[in-house]
Amino acid sequence: MAKPxxxxxxxxxxxxxxPNKTLSDTPLSDVVALRPPDFPEVIPKVLVEPGTDxxxxxxxxxxxxxxxxxxxxxxxGEVVEVVRGEKRRILEIRIxxxxxxxxxxxxxRTNPAQLDRQELIEQLSESGCWAYIRQRPFSLIADPLDTPxxxxxxxxxxxxxxxxxxxxxxxxxxxxxxxLAALRQLANGNLHLxxxxxxxxxxxxxxxEPLGRVxxxxxxxxxxxxxxxxxxxxxxxxxxIVWYVHPQDVIIIGRLFREGRYRADxxxxxxxxxxxxxxxxxxxxGQRISSITEGRVAGDAFVRYIQGNVLTGQTSAPTExxxxxxxxxxxxxxxxxxxxxxxxxxxxxxxxxxxxxFSWLTPTRTYNLDTNLHGEERAFVLTGQYDKVLPMNxxxxxxxxxxxxxxxxxxxxxxxxxxxxxxxxLCEFVCTSKIDVQRIIAEGLQxxxxxx
Amino acid sequence: xxIARQLVxxxxxxxxxxxxxxxxxxxxxxxxxxxFVPGSTTRHGVHIRDAMDMKRTMFTVIIALIPTxxxxxxxxxxxxxxxxxxEMSLFDNFMFxxxxxxxIVIVSYAVGLxxxxxxxxxxxxxxxxxxxxxxxLIPLTLPVTIPLWMVALAAVFCTLLGKEIFGGTGMxxxxxxxxxxxxxxxxFPAYMSGDxxxxxxxxxxxxxxxxxxxxxNLVAFDTNYRQMASVPGMFWGIEQGSIGETSVFxxxxxxxxxxxxxxxxWKIIASCFAGAWVMGAFLNLVAPVELINNAMHTPAYYHWxxxxxxFGAVYMATDPVSAAQTERGKWVYGLLxxxxxxxxxxxxxxxxxxxxxxxxLMNVFAPxxxxxxxxxxxxxxxxxx
Numbered sequence: 001m002a003k004p005x006x007x008x009x010x011x012x013x014x015x016x017x018x019p020n021k022t023l024s025d026t027p028l029s030d031v032v033a034l035r036p037p038d039f040p041e042v043i044p045k046v047l048v049e050p051g052t053d054x055x056x057x058x059x060x061x062x063x064x065x066x067x068x069x070x071x072x073x074x075x076x077g078e079v080v081e082v083v084r085g086e087k088r089r090i091l092e093i094r095i096x097x098x099x100x101x102x103x104x105x106x107x108x109r110t111n112p113a114q115l116d117r118q119e120l121i122e123q124l125s126e127s128g129c130w131a132y133i134r135q136r137p138f139s140l141i142a143d144p145l146d147t148p149x150x151x152x153x154x155x156x157x158x159x160x161x162x163x164x165x166x167x168x169x170x171x172x173x174x175x176x177x178x179x180l181a182a183l184r185q186l187a188n189g190n191l192h193l194x195x196x197x198x199x200x201x202x203x204x205x206x207x208x209e210p211l212g213r214v215x216x217x218x219x220x221x222x223x224x225x226x227x228x229x230x231x232x233x234x235x236x237x238x239x240x241i242v243w244y245v246h247p248q249d250v251i252i253i254g255r256l257f258r259e260g261r262y263r264a265d266x267x268x269x270x271x272x273x274x275x276x277x278x279x280x281x282x283x284x285x286g287q288r289i290s291s292i293t294e295g296r297v298a299g300d301a302f303v304r305y306i307q308g309n310v311l312t313g314q315t316s317a318p319t320e321x322x323x324x325x326x327x328x329x330x331x332x333x334x335x336x337x338x339x340x341x342x343x344x345x346x347x348x349x350x351x352x353x354x355x356x357x358f359s360w361l362t363p364t365r366t367y368n369l370d371t372n373l374h375g376e377e378r379a380f381v382l383t384g385q386y387d388k389v390l391p392m393n394x395x396x397x398x399x400x401x402x403x404x405x406x407x408x409x410x411x412x413x414x415x416x417x418x419x420x421x422x423x424x425x426l427c428e429f430v431c432t433s434k435i436d437v438q439r440i441i442a443e444g445l446q447x448x449x450x451x452x
Numbered sequence: 453x454x455i456a457r458q459l460v461x462x463x464x465x466x467x468x469x470x471x472x473x474x475x476x477x478x479x480x481x482x483x484x485x486x487x488f489v490p491g492s493t494t495r496h497g498v499h500i501r502d503a504m505d506m507k508r509t510m511f512t513v514i515i516a517l518i519p520t521x522x523x524x525x526x527x528x529x530x531x532x533x534x535x536x537x538x539e540m541s542l543f544d545n546f547m548f549x550x551x552x553x554x555x556i557v558i559v560s561y562a563v564g565l566x567x568x569x570x571x572x573x574x575x576x577x578x579x580x581x582x583x584x585x586x587x588x589l590i591p592l593t594l595p596v597t598i599p600l601w602m603v604a605l606a607a608v609f610c611t612l613l614g615k616e617i618f619g620g621t622g623m624x625x626x627x628x629x630x631x632x633x634x635x636x637x638x639x640f641p642a643y644m645s646g647d648x649x650x651x652x653x654x655x656x657x658x659x660x661x662x663x664x665x666x667x668x669n670l671v672a673f674d675t676n677y678r679q680m681a682s683v684p685g686m687f688w689g690i691e692q693g694s695i696g697e698t699s700v701f702x703x704x705x706x707x708x709x710x711x712x713x714x715x716x717x718w719k720i721i722a723s724c725f726a727g728a729w730v731m732g733a734f735l736n737l738v739a740p741v742e743l744i745n746n747a748m749h750t751p752a753y754y755h756w757x758x759x760x761x762x763f764g765a766v767y768m769a770t771d772p773v774s775a776a777q778t779e780r781g782k783w784v785y786g787l788l789x790x791x792x793x794x795x796x797x798x799x800x801x802x803x804x805x806x807x808x809x810x811x812x813l814m815n816v817f818a819p820x821x822x823x824x825x826x827x828x829x830x831x832x833x834x835x836x837x
Contacts, residue, residue: 013500160500235836310499332500335493340456342489343507350503354714356512357503371493375505376485378580379622382509383777384717393833397777398826413830421497428498432509433622438497 001205004197005232007219009391011353011426013160014366015310017273017330019280021167026283029291032075033083033092033321034060039131041140042069044090052079057105057127057262060093069141072128074264074285076103092321095286109260112182120185124253127262131324132249133186136230136242137417138445148243150190150234151183155200155247156217158224159309163269163280163328165247166200171267172251173202179254180211183245187212194229222391227423231392236418248327266327268292272310273368274303274331283322289329290318302334304371311425312438335372343375350374353388353430378433386437389426394419396427400437403444408451416448460484478572482579509715510584516709516716517588517767519702524695525549528596531650531692537661552596552651553695559600561587564607571616582621582628582773586610589629589767592696593760593808594636595648602640606632626815627774630764630808637808649692668692668759676745677754686757697760707766716770719782724765727790728755735798747798755794764807765789774815778825785821789814 036044043064048054054073063069075097083092107127112120121144124130133151135142142148156165169176184191191212198216199205208214215233217223226244236242245253248266255263264285271278276298283292289305297303306313307326314323347357351367359365386396394415402410421438428437466473467480484490486507494501526542528549533540540548564587572579590606614628615621637644647666668691681691689699696702710716732752739748755761769775769789776785789810796806803809 015500304493304499306499313499315499330499336491338457338488338491340488343505343511347503352503354502354504356508356713356715369500371499372489372501373492373494374489374501374503375507376490376492376578378506379620381506381582381622381773382715383772383775384779384782387779393829393836395778395826395829413833414826415833425498429500430502430504432502432504432506434501434505436497 001198002214002216004216004218007217007223007228007232007391009388010158010220010222011389011430012158012220013310013351013369013429014364015160015273015332016366016368017271017275017278017332018161019163019269019271019278021164022279023171023267024279024281026281026287026292028075028097028284029288030096031080031094031288031321032077032097032284032286033094034071034073034286035092035321035323036061036071036090038324039063039071039141042071044071046082046090046093048079048093050079050081053077054079054095055105056102056264057107059128060095061090066143068125068144069130070125070128071131072105072262074262104261104263107256107260107262110257112178112185112257115185117185117188120182123256124182127256129249129253129256129262132253133183133243133245136227136236136244136420138449139420142241142243146241148187148190148241149236150192150242151187152192152194152226152230152233152242152244153180153183153212153247153250154194154224154226154229154244156194156196156224158196158221159311160221161269161271161278161328161330162224162309163267163271166202167280168267169200169247169251170202172254175251175254175258176247177207177211177254178258179245179250179252180208182253182257183250184211187243192229192233194224194226194233196224219391222389222423222426225420225423227418227420228391231418238412238417240417246325246327249325268322268326269328270296270331271328272306272331274298274301274333285324285326286321288318289316289320289322293318293329293331297331299333302336303331304334306330306332310369311429312422333368333370335370337372339372353385354432373434375432375434377435380433380435382432385430385432386424386427389430390423392418392423396424396437399444400435400440403440403447406447408448411444411448416444420445456487460487476573478576478579479569482569482572506581507584510581512713512715513585513710513767514588516706517585517592517696519705520592520696520699520763520767521553521588522546523689523699523702524592524697525553527689527691527698528552528651528695530690532652533655535650535652535660535664536655536658538655538658548651549596553591555600556591556594556596556598556603556695557588559603560590560607563604564590564611567608567611567616571611571620577620580621582615583611586629586632590632592763592767593629593633593694595644596651596695597648598636598643602636602643606636609635622773625774625819626812627768627771630768630812630815633808634812637805649694666692677747677750678745680754680758683754683757686754694760694763697763700757700762703762703766710766710770716766717772717775717782719779720770720775720786721765723783723786724761724769724790725756727787728761728765728794729753729790730787731755731791731794735794750798755797758797759805759807761793761807764793764811768807768811769814774818776818776821776825778822778829781818781821781825784825785814785818788817 044061045064046061056076059070077095077097080096081094085091133142193212194215281292305316307316350357399414421441424437424441467477526546529545610628610632614631615624618624711718729752732755735748792810793806
């Protein structure tokens, strides 16, 4: 076993509501939806209309700018509605799934190691699996015309209440290994796999070594972020492109080659202090969120539904549908009650990275946090806070100020291409001035992409 | 608590858009958020937030200042009665100081916050919490005999020229409280140096004792450093000086609170002390042997105990807005403050209190220090490629 890479900076937010290791199957909901807004920069051209009968794996829409980039149906059934918003923007394409077994588009069942790179790309594009492969910088869907410097798969998640990926990989080890073999082929051999302290019980180094380089990371969140791992293994310079894939998506890619089908069900962790019994559910991408949350919400306070974790997830509603990249649902109470002299109280139940509340005396307890902002937005005042939670060779405040000043040269010098919003999520969490750090980073990335 | 909420809610509509008192919304908002942490929730980005906000931060600094304030009050009384040769109880000493210091604190807060509120209303922005600390720092750096109108003037100067013209808390480049003190020091030297450190209001039936001298250690030390108060006296702070500066012990208590809570930078505090010691020790080495009373011979650690050094290093140099902002820059910034303080003290008898000027000087240089550190960082990043 290689020596682990030690991540010293960061912070594990200990929340109540981590999932038990029980897995339930979820029957398909009445309606399943594809959501084009899941993909920034994609302009959808729809191939179906209400009434069209579709198979699982059949293309539903494609990107106007990149016709090869197809998005396919996760289920078989009948298209019932194309939901549009302002300016006729397509928000959802709703499909009524078949009652019985799903019908699939059949793809070739092959060993991906025997396909050449071009054939692989074709099969991935054809089946809609290409969208699982994303690139840094900018966290967008990868461009098959690029040759990435390497492909990274982070096989552990350190975010608050994150699903245990070892547990999930354990259910479909063979599909996972086949998926990795496909990625190795795409990366021309430069595949990097990162794990926490140890490998999942189901895997051995002997199985993984032929596929890619195995790395171990040790330390608090954001050690599991793929961006942090790239930074420590093989940093991105201007002009470099690396790709990354989530392990659950690796499994789906593996199924494509082993079963010849696009089978887009995945394991979702239902977590958070507002869930009565947090656990895992197997469900299809695009299913209604309420199909697993109904009857499982604790208390009667207002609850926030988050697709993803509390640091980087998107606010959602129970009637909405599971996004393409969602692996976790978090339910926490809304904190919209004013608190009398809240800044003055000892604060035994308040979590802070600083030690200005007495809760620091009980470091092991878990917290039931709500969505309250705990203060108002201010100018940058305190210094050195962000540095404590960003394990990268980057000066966060200086980068943010370069972005606010729209100084592209400075942004590049300070490392804009290496970062993603999620890497700065903890900076935003600890910020005393309550600054929207992730939004500024997103603006900076957008600007760098246009101007850089 | 419920009553307070009802009261706030009942008057709130007047201050909202379209209300009669719409113009005063910033003032109302400041009071409302003082009473209640708002129920606003996260909207984009992270869904949960650290419980610490600017109010908690400033409140923590105030807690850290309390030891110096309480000790300062006692010492004001003690010095007063000592000048008359009277032995008083701890309580009497404290109460004398309390009634002398309280008006200064009240004037500082009332005038400074008044200006802040006025600015917030005119400029229609929120009232920032910065003055909660500044308003207490100003009195602690002044002699107890200061006329109240000068305190008011200092508070106005500090808020207007120290902060608001740059855009408010977070935008200023010099420590506002220290700027206020420097303003008084240069504008009214007669009230800020010389025989001003002890309140000599008459005590019926008592005359000032013959041995009384109004000279502080800093003055004594320029002529003959051996004439200073005892080392324990300087450490505990039983000596003349500005209200809050005399007790090194109280400052260290404050430093402990600031460092434990993570509000003050331990790097700045430690490097200030280190810088002063190194420069003091260096001057010892090069001091002229024939002048045995020359200030250059002062043992290096005396500089920690003298005057307002500890107060400046703990409470003034650590102001995050005006200090160096990079972690490496903080070391350089602190070391230079310590070293300059000693140089000013030893070589310039006209400005006995070197710490004030050297912090202001380094405030001006902090952006340059940061610039060098960031450039170095960028070079290293390129080299890694």
